[in-house]
Every structure is written in C-alpha cells, then in structure tokens.
Amino acid sequence: IFCDANAGWTPYQARQFTDATRAIDYTFEQPCTTIDECMSVRRSLDKPMVLDESVASLDDMLYIHRKGAADGLTLKISRLGGVTKTRQIRDLAVDLGFMITVEDTGGAEIDTSAMAHLSLSTPEERRLHAIAFHEWVTVRTASNMPPVSGSRMGIPDGPGLGIDVVPDLLGAPFFEVGS
Ligand SMILES: [Mg+2]
Structure with missing residues (x-):
C-alpha cells in the first residue's frame, strides 16, 4: 500500500495521519x-x-540522498526533462541505494511505453511499482501498446519505444524543427 498525499499536508496533518495508521503496513509518499517538512515527519515514522x-532534477535527488530524506523516489x-534525463537520474539513484518508481503525471500509450521501458530496465530488486496509464484513457495514440496481464505490465516488442504511433490523433505539432 502506498499512501500518497501529493505534497498536500502540513507536518502536523501528516503526523496525525501516521499516528492514526500506525498498525497498517504502508509506504508514505x-x-x-x-523536503525539510517531509524529513520532520520521517523522523518519527516507522x-x-x-x-x-520534491524530485525535479539531479540536484534534488542528490540533496535528498545527502539529507537521508527518503528510501525511494x-x-x-x-518533470525531469524526458527519457534521457530520467534514465541518468534513475541510474545514479539506484547506485545510491534508492528504491525507484518511474511514472509520469499521466499519459497514454507513448508515455506509458516510456515508463514501462524505464521501469523494466531498473534492477528488479529496486523497482517499486508502475501504472498502466494507457488503460485510464479512451483515445489510443498508438498500437502495439505495453501488454498488461493481471497486475503486471510488460514492454512492447517493436524498436524504440516499441509502439506504432497514430500520427493523425496527435493533431497539429506545437513546433517543427527542420534543416
Ligand atoms: Mg506521488
């Protein structure tokens, strides 16, 4: 069980919650x-x-590590600036001992496929969980999507992200780059 307040509580409220749920086994997110407020809650958390x-950059991740502010990220x-930056931060975070969830703020096939690849390329013993966001939306932006079986998600087997994007569904581009 993950209890995720999405940065919405004061330390006082968070401590009220942890006191009321002491008998339940969960991870507090x-x-x-x-980071300092979360650390003040963590001090009395078992x-x-x-x-x-709180993780928006490599510097944030390193600060959290130096402070001993979390067990996982x-x-x-x-938020981290794309697949490459997320992979760099993920790789270093794994080396530093963090548990890892790779997610996004939401998405469909393209985003979920990137999440699935980054999740499954994280050492298994460091993986926490993943979300099949493409099952939460009704528009299909790609075919050959990440396969889901019960509570487990895999990666599509094509090149790159493994999916076949449906360009017509994406609409006009915000900008184009050419030579
Ligand atoms: Mg969260």
Missing part, C-alpha cells in the same frame, strides 16, 4: 511540500518514505 514532487519523466 510525499506527505508535505518541502515506515518507508518515498519522495515524488518517484521519478516523473516529464
């Missing part, structure tokens, strides 16, 4: 806005803590 909204691809 980003109860408060700042459960793992994961930070999500939720890495969101869009």
Whole structure:
C-alpha cells in the first residue's frame, strides 16, 4: 500500500495521519511540500518514505540522498526533462541505494511505453511499482501498446519505444524543427 498525499499536508496533518495508521503496513509518499517538512515527519515514522514532487532534477535527488530524506523516489519523466534525463537520474539513484518508481503525471500509450521501458530496465530488486496509464484513457495514440496481464505490465516488442504511433490523433505539432 502506498499512501500518497501529493505534497498536500502540513507536518502536523501528516503526523496525525501516521499516528492514526500506525498498525497498517504502508509506504508514505510525499506527505508535505518541502523536503525539510517531509524529513520532520520521517523522523518519527516507522515506515518507508518515498519522495515524488520534491524530485525535479539531479540536484534534488542528490540533496535528498545527502539529507537521508527518503528510501525511494518517484521519478516523473516529464518533470525531469524526458527519457534521457530520467534514465541518468534513475541510474545514479539506484547506485545510491534508492528504491525507484518511474511514472509520469499521466499519459497514454507513448508515455506509458516510456515508463514501462524505464521501469523494466531498473534492477528488479529496486523497482517499486508502475501504472498502466494507457488503460485510464479512451483515445489510443498508438498500437502495439505495453501488454498488461493481471497486475503486471510488460514492454512492447517493436524498436524504440516499441509502439506504432497514430500520427493523425496527435493533431497539429506545437513546433517543427527542420534543416
Ligand atoms: Mg506521488
């Protein structure tokens, strides 16, 4: 079980919650806005803590490591600047001992496929969980999507992200780059 407050509570509220749920086994995710606030909750917490909204860069990840502020990280691809930056932060975070969830703020086949690849290329013993976001939307932006079986998700077997994008569904591009 993950209890994720999405940075929405004060330390006071977070401590009220942890006191009321002491008998339940769960991981507490980003109860408060700042790393220091989350650390103040963590000091009296007997459960793992994961930070999500506080991880927006490599520097953030290194700061969390130096402070001992979390056991795990939720890495969101869009917030971190794309697949390559997420992979760099993920690789170093694994070496530093963090547990990892690769996610995003939402998405369909393209985003979920990137999440699935980054999740499954994380050492198994360091993986927490993943979300099949493409099952939450009704528009299909690609075929050959990440296969889902019960509670497990795989990666599509094509080249690159493995999916076949349906360009007509994407609409006009925001910008184009040419030579
Ligand atoms: Mg979260």
